[in-house]
Amino acid sequence: MRYQPAIMSASLGRAWLHDLENKLQQAGKAGFKGIEIFYEDLDYEARKIAGSDNPSPENLIQAAERIYSICEAQGLEIIGLQPFLFYEGLKDREQHAKLIEKLKLWFKLAKTLHTTTIQIPANFLPADQLTDDLDIIARDLQQVSDMGAAENPPIRFAYENLCWSTFIDTWEKVWDVVKRVDRPNFGMCLDTFNIAGRVWADPASPTGKTPNADADLKQSIDRLAKEVDVAKVFYIQVVDAERMESPLVPGHPFHVDGQPARMNWSRNARTFMYEEDRDAYLPVEDVARAIISGLGYVGYVSMELFSRTMAEEGGNVPTEHAERGIVAWKKFQANFKLD
Template sequence: MSASLGRAWFHDFDYKVGQAGKAGFKGIEIFYEDLEQVARKMANNNKDTLTPEQLLAAASHCYDACHRSGLTIIGLQPFLFYEGLKDRAQHNRLLEKMKLWLQIAKRLCTNTIQIPANFLPADQLTGDRDVIAADLRELADLGAAETPVVRFAYENLCWSTHIDTWEALWDVVQRVDRPNFGVCLDTFNIAGRVWADPISPTGTTTNADADLKASLDHLVREVDVRKVFYIQVVDAERMRAPLVVGHPFHVDGNPPRMSWSRNARTFMYENDRGAYLPAENVARAIIFGLGYKGYVSMELFSRTMSEPGEQVPVEHAQRGITAWKKFVERLQLEQ
């Protein structure tokens, strides 16, 4: 297994990937906002809509920067707000957008695009899983027509409107029924839905331990490891006060778990930063229960990543690789 680093587009892209490479990471996820930042810098374009040519040139630059730092690009993410839309004109616009993303993926020399399960308001979406699967099948077929084939890694977010558990995710993947359509499994999004609750004074759901054990036992029985395209291993802070109106992270209209995710994730084992999820238990189920072998992304969303200063990417790269090394040691993994 190898570690990869995900998410951190506030700071200069080349500098960030340089620090990730120096720290010892072998792969990286490219966040679309990173690509836009690079494109605007290259084109000196801070106002106008970016052209496909500008984005493709930025993708080539990102690949070169990663290659110089010894980093494989394991995926491009996130292709947002696509499946299950009631607005079918917007659906068609996003299908056209995906055609550009497929070209971008080629420039990045990656074969994987990640799709987070839709979290638009419920009145804009259908919960009909046949419709959701049909929409995603269209993307899979576009990717299958490429050379090389592009894969799609669908991910449940613990605040997604309809597909917020791995069980719902797996049901959709089976309905899509395409070899290049699989899953990204995330320890935060699994534990953060069935075990943790940021609005609870205890930080957990009512039957947290029993429900998580049952869910992971079910995952090991049901999921085909060949459909697990990559995994993300990350923890999160326990809120000192429930994340409700009045909490510093609360945003009107946003699900509490979304606000929690965007502000308060931590790397594994960072107990001094409030990490408390049973993330290692989830990872063990995927790696040993399913037999997963492949990239492990140390993906992080946190308010700390938006702090200014050149030391911020350095500190996060070092924190991430420290967590990875402890993860390897505790699970006795082969790299």
């Protein structure tokens, strides 16, 4: 098949509430063929192995071995390990050096998981901790790319804009960085929520939209279909989000002081595609069509989710999320006539 459905391990329930083996079993049972392993899940498994909140690198590798064996039994290909957070553009170069050392462990984890992809979300630390100099950002990402290329097998990096990232918050900016990095193993993850959630939607607005939402989105995705090299799209994530009943500003239940509204919205109120009964409202199908029909993307389609529903208690939560995700995939597959 040219297209396969994937899901992220965290999308099936929070690590500290829901057993990872059950989550992976439910993903396989529902019909998913691939999975993104969220580091929080891996770390939580390592803590259980260690019997400590400070697992060793060896414990993490043991956890990765266990996760891989469960995925293999369920017929799940691990399509990536994510997120390698808060890396590029740091003004604190001592922290930069620490993350380079951390990445060496991530390479071992990726190999143990039998995956060759690590995802890097665009940095969303406060602006005073980061540079907006794209040449420095690109050099930082060239450094990890060159390290990854020296591995056997080579490790590639999928860079992703988050709609609340401090400087690299649109696909256009990610694409600019990808071109500046100019390495064969450095590409991008395109996410329908993060694209539409920045240019079209605004959870802090009474309308739920930016002032010129429809025209701006159309222009943006038209450019995407014309400008991006599809070989640099390593995988895609398709996901929607709830429209807020009231603006997400101070006083809203999801508001957290010091955090962008879009971050709080993302962490609490994403939905799978086509979940109108959950107030899904973004034009994410338009974004996905630009990627699949416009660019000609072929590969894994990940039904990623972050939501307060992941932190609900009960053994049925992973099952419900897996079933919701595969229903969304089947509708997506039918609407896009994917084989």
